[in-house]
Amino acid sequence: MPALLEAAGLAHRFGAIPALAGVSLSLRRQEILAVVGESGSGKTTLLNVLSGRLMPDEGEVLCDTGDGLRSLARLGAPALRLLQRTRWGFIQQDPRASLRLDITAGGNIGERLMATGARHYGRIRAAAAEWLAAVEIDTARLDDLPRHFSGGMLQRLQIAATLVTGPELVFMDEPTGGLDLSVQARILDLIRSLVRRLGLAVVLVTHDIGVARLLADRLIVMRAGRIVETGLTDQVLDDPHHACTQLLVSSVLPA
Amino acid sequence: MIGYNFAYLDEHTKRMIRRAILKAVAIPGHQVPFAGREMPLPYGWGTGGIQVTASVIGQDDVLKVIDQGADDTTNAVSIRRFFALTAGVRTTTSTEAASLIQTRHRIPETPLRAGQIIVFQVPMPEPLYRIEPSRAAARRRHALADYGAMHVKLYEDITRFGRVAVAYDHPVMVNHRYLMSPSPIPAFDNPKLHLSPALQLFGAGREKRIYALPPFTDVRSLDFEDHPFHPGRAPHACALCGATASYLDEILVDDRGSRRFVCSDTDYCETRRSGLLPSGAG
Numbered sequence: 001m002p003a004l005l006e007a008a009g010l011a012h013r014f015g016a017i018p019a020l021a022g023v024s025l026s027l028r029r030q031e032i033l034a035v036v037g038e039s040g041s042g043k044t045t046l047l048n049v050l051s052g053r054l055m056p057d058e059g060e061v062l063c064d065t066g067d068g069l070r071s072l073a074r075l076g077a078p079a080l081r082l083l084q085r086t087r088w089g090f091i092q093q094d095p096r097a098s099l100r101l102d103i104t105a106g107g108n109i110g111e112r113l114m115a116t117g118a119r120h121y122g123r124i125r126a127a128a129a130e131w132l133a134a135v136e137i138d139t140a141r142l143d144d145l146p147r148h149f150s151g152g153m154l155q156r157l158q159i160a161a162t163l164v165t166g167p168e169l170v171f172m173d174e175p176t177g178g179l180d181l182s183v184q185a186r187i188l189d190l191i192r193s194l195v196r197r198l199g200l201a202v203v204l205v206t207h208d209i210g211v212a213r214l215l216a217d218r219l220i221v222m223r224a225g226r227i228v229e230t231g232l233t234d235q236v237l238d239d240p241h242h243a244c245t246q247l248l249v250s251s252v253l254p255a
Numbered sequence: 256m257i258g259y260n261f262a263y264l265d266e267h268t269k270r271m272i273r274r275a276i277l278k279a280v281a282i283p284g285h286q287v288p289f290a291g292r293e294m295p296l297p298y299g300w301g302t303g304g305i306q307v308t309a310s311v312i313g314q315d316d317v318l319k320v321i322d323q324g325a326d327d328t329t330n331a332v333s334i335r336r337f338f339a340l341t342a343g344v345r346t347t348t349s350t351e352a353a354s355l356i357q358t359r360h361r362i363p364e365t366p367l368r369a370g371q372i373i374v375f376q377v378p379m380p381e382p383l384y385r386i387e388p389s390r391a392a393a394r395r396r397h398a399l400a401d402y403g404a405m406h407v408k409l410y411e412d413i414t415r416f417g418r419v420a421v422a423y424d425h426p427v428m429v430n431h432r433y434l435m436s437p438s439p440i441p442a443f444d445n446p447k448l449h450l451s452p453a454l455q456l457f458g459a460g461r462e463k464r465i466y467a468l469p470p471f472t473d474v475r476s477l478d479f480e481d482h483p484f485h486p487g488r489a490p491h492a493c494a495l496c497g498a499t500a501s502y503l504d505e506i507l508v509d510d511r512g513s514r515r516f517v518c519s520d521t522d523y524c525e526t527r528r529s530g531l532l533p534s535g536a537g
Binding site for chain 2: 077100111121143
């Protein structure tokens with residue numbers, strides 16, 4: 001099966017700090033890949049590089065844009081932006097960073113549609129209502145401002161606003177970080193069912209082993225910008241080889 | 256006037272502004288930065304428009320200046336006098352007779368003809384500024400023709416008010432490429448921008464930007480397929496000349512709240528009342 005996203009020999013430095021060093025990976029369609037590691041291990045940098053938000057110092061990201069694998073760096077800014085707006089999605093830890101808080105929930109969901117040429121108010125609104133329901137928010141809140149939403153609802157709104165264009169690949173940066181534990185469980189449940197139903201490929205960054213175990217097919221463990229261990233999620237978590245992975249696994253509090 | 260160059264600005268400045276204007280005409284709707292000068296009037300009173308006018312005006316020009324349609328308000332009178340003094344050009348209040356029109360927030364009712372130049376005073380040239388606070392990011396959106404976010408604002412209006420509630424400065428797409436602020440003209444005037452035979456120049460003094468619409472440029476107001484653009488107008492006839500198709504000002508006439516509606520374009524109204532109906536009268 002051909003890869004949806006491939007990275008080869010990625011390296012990136014922030015001054016003297018090597019955030020990424022020799023990272024290579026491959027992601028297939030409908031596959032959920034979790035990137036775990038301690039703080040400052042380069043997880044988020046990797047996510048930014050893979051999603052084209054950051055150009056790496058070295059190495060290349062290849063993506064399938066419908067006609068075979070192509071280099072992200074040579075795609076050009078308009079094509080990259082279109083890719084990020086339609087076939088890709090990015091879910092941030094803090095939904096306030098990607099949502100417009102002074103625009104209604106419907107407007108937020110509709111923004112990606114309008115950015116890609118939708119010009120029919122009725123249809124945009126219908127799609128927004130449909131997605132609001134899909135993320136389990138009462139459709140009566142369609143015309144409410146996100147600033148009146150709770151943290152969990154904001155995160156669900158961000159998911160709806162991202163998935164409305166039917167992306168095939170979604171990048172998630174700690175999607176449940178900063179949420180209350182019970183809310184976390186509901187969001188995870190929602191993400192899991194949506195991802196399976198829509199057949200999305202996901203690159204998920206998290207430092208929460210529980211989230212990775214629940215969602216991911218495959219796992220990458222990072223430390224100091226390098227991949228130290230990779231494999232199927234259960235395999236890595238049940239039989240961690242690298243000292244860093246063992247530490248991560250053992251640091252989980254028993255439920 | 257002794258001691259001053261023709262039309263106030265020195266020739267180097269005029270050439271610099273003309274270069275910006277040429278660039279703006281070559282790329283309709285694109286904002287060209289220019290080194291705006293301090294002018295002898297405050298920002299917001301037409302410093303951009305007056306510099307553009309000073310750069311294109313010639314000895315044979317006949318100048319008309321309007322402020323919200325009127326030829327007789329402070330801003331219009333003083334800018335007209337300014338050029339009469341510093342350039343010695345003939346001035347007029349007649350749209351027909353003028354070769355150069357500087358305007359604040361209106362387009363005359365009398366259709367403009369080929370050969371005329373209209374100069375708009377622009378307070379905020381960036382149509383994306385409410386959507387995209389970063390000017391660098393806004394320029395990037397212009398470069399990539401990435402204007403979807405502008406429709407979010409229209410979506411919000413329809414959601415809250417049932418219609419697009421932009422009464423003035425309704426954004427337009429120029430030549431199917433650049434999103435442009437038409438300056439705060441009423442939405443009523445937006446259709447006049449489309450395929451106008453006159454050259455339309457826009458000057459923003461505080462923001463130091465010039466943009467332009469060459470004659471016969473395609474200019475479309477943003478809208479939705481199921482909520483088409485609607486140029487608004489008060490549903491009345493002019494109390495003075497009886498016009499039913501002109502843009503009206505609402506005027507309070509006493510302290511009991513009585514009001515009447517009169518043409519905002521004073522030249523159009525006076526011409527109609529003098530019995531010389533201008534072409535396109537309604």
